[in-house]
Amino acid sequence: MKILLQFPEGLKQKALAKAKELEAEGNWVAISASPTFGACDLALDEARAIGADKLVHFGHSEFCKADFNVEYVECSISAPLGVLPLSVEPLDGLRRICLLTTIQHVHQLPEIGKFYESKGHEVVLNEPTGATRKPGQLLGCDAGNVAELDGSVDAFVYFGGGTFHPTGALMQTTKPFFSVDPFRMNVERLDRIRAERARRSKGRIVSALTARSFGILVSTKSGQYHMELATALAKSVEDAGLVAAILVANTFDFESLGNLLEFDAFVNTACPRLAPDDNGRLRKPLLSAEELKTVLDLRNQK
Numbered sequence: 697m698k699i700l701l702q703f704p705e706g707l708k709q710k711a712l713a714k715a716k717e718l719e720a721e722g723n724w725v726a727i728s729a730s731p732t733f734g735a736c737d738l739a740l741d742e743a744r745a746i747g748a749d750k751l752v753h754f755g756h757s758e759f760c761k762a763d764f765n766v767e768y769v770e771c772s773i774s775a776p777l778g779v780l781p782l783s784v785e786p787l788d789g790l791r792r793i794c795l796l797t798t799i800q801h802v803h804q805l806p807e808i809g810k811f812y813e814s815k816g817h818e819v820v821l822n823e824p825t826g827a828t829r830k831p832g833q834l835l836g837c838d839a840g841n842v843a844e845l846d847g848s849v850d851a852f853v854y855f856g857g858g859t860f861h862p863t864g865a866l867m868q869t870t871k872p873f874f875s876v877d878p879f880r881m882n883v884e885r886l887d888r889i890r891a892e893r894a895r896r897s898k899g900r901i902v903s904a905l906t907a908r909s910f911g912i913l914v915s916t917k918s919g920q921y922h923m924e925l926a927t928a929l930a931k932s933v934e935d936a937g938l939v940a941a942i943l944v945a946n947t948f949d950f951e952s953l954g955n956l957l958e959f960d961a962f963v964n965t966a967c968p969r970l971a972p973d974d975n976g977r978l979r980k981p982l983l984s985a986e987e988l989k990t991v992l993d994l995r996n997q998k
């Protein structure tokens with residue numbers, strides 16, 4: 697069989713060994729060297745270009761159906777649990793907690809849950825919806841039913857590294873939100889990020905109020921392609937008497953976007969984390985679809 701292997705950045709170090717293992721079984725194997733951002737980012741074009749029979753995507757659960765033979769290989773990583781005692785005091789008095797983590801650590805949630813139960817907490821897990829597949833799983837763009845749980849838990853506890861994954865969930869809650877990072881041995885409240893994001897969003901909206909031309913970003917990544925939404929957004933801009941054009945790329949390069957000097961603002965329909973996370977790298981405002989709607993509403997009221 698002709699196979700293309702695709703690994704996210706943190707797992708690329710395992711690519712050669714896996715390729716040799718599959719070759720020893722009689723397969724022809726190539727490795728995608730492109731950056732990989734998630735299971736939304738399947739290397740389908742590369743697989744088709746080399747005539748592969750199958751794409752094997754490591755490290756993520758299925759994100760959306762693909763019209764290609766794709767095998768997902770989830771990679772569990774057992775993080776050290778020594779950080780858990782550091783979270784006991786900060787969580788004191790917060791009885792019902794919702795545990796969240798990435799697909800790599802979902803298998804550790806029963807053990808982590810038992811730890812917190814032994815400290816008197818009632819533990820719940822978010823339920824998968826949309827692109828999440830397992831109870832307790834978070835994606836940067838999908839937090840399962842976290843918003844529904846907001847009214848019934850006292851706090852959310854994210855177990856894992858970094859702030860990319862928990863930030864999407866954080867924005868759907870009003871409750872105390874803790875990050876318990878087993879790699880940095882650190883426990884911290886992430887609640888301040890809500891206010892920061894709201895302030896940045898307001899800034900983007902204000903700076904786009906005088907924009908006359910809008911570039912609507914459409915990514916060709918398998919799970920990020922939203923041409924229908926982009927077309928509707930472009931129409932709403934033109935209906936407001938302004939200029940819009942659809943801009944297509946697989947991965948958006950902010951330097952190249954910056955060279956599109958005729959555009960006063962951009963609107964993101966790709967990974968929903970692109971606008972809030974990368975806005976500082978562009979000199980022009982990069983709006984979400986909701987922020988564009990606010991901009992157009994505010995202009996209408998003038």
Ligand code: SF4
Nearest residue numbers: 733734736836837967
């Ligand atoms: S957050 Fe962005 S990169 Fe991650 S799975 Fe969602 S669309 Fe893909």
